[in-house]
Amino acid sequence: QVQLVESGGGLVQAGGSLRLSCAASGRTFSSYAMGWFRQVPGKEREFVATINWSGSSTYYADSVKGRFTISRDNAKNTMYLQMNSLKPEDTAVYYCAARSSSSITTTDRRYDYWGQGTQVTVSS
Secondary structure (H helix, E strand, C coil), X not given: CCCEEEECCEEEECCCCEEXXXXXXXXXXXXXXXXXXXXXXXXXXXXXXEEXXXXXXXXXXXXXXXXXXXXXXXXHCEXXXXXXXXXXXXXXXXXXXXXXXXXXXXXHHHCCEECCCEEEEEEC
């Protein structure tokens, strides 16, 4: 069993930056691929970024490519999402997720564990 806790959300002006963290419990964190998703009320959950077990492979949604950076520190059982040049359309609840596989995927149903989410609000 893996428990995930996100932090770092908040209110920021357009053009600003935030860094989200996802702290994971469990000794097998380093073997899990991880991902970030986001959701706006009334809309489907949207893929943001994913990273493999070692951090050597990452993939981003086109909407965040070049602005967001996903990373992980396996020694700290923590994953990060550095978000720069934020836009109002980035406003959402951001969720971290883990899957019992070392390879990346953009499909949310392939993730086995989810955090509770953290709100990110970007004002114009």
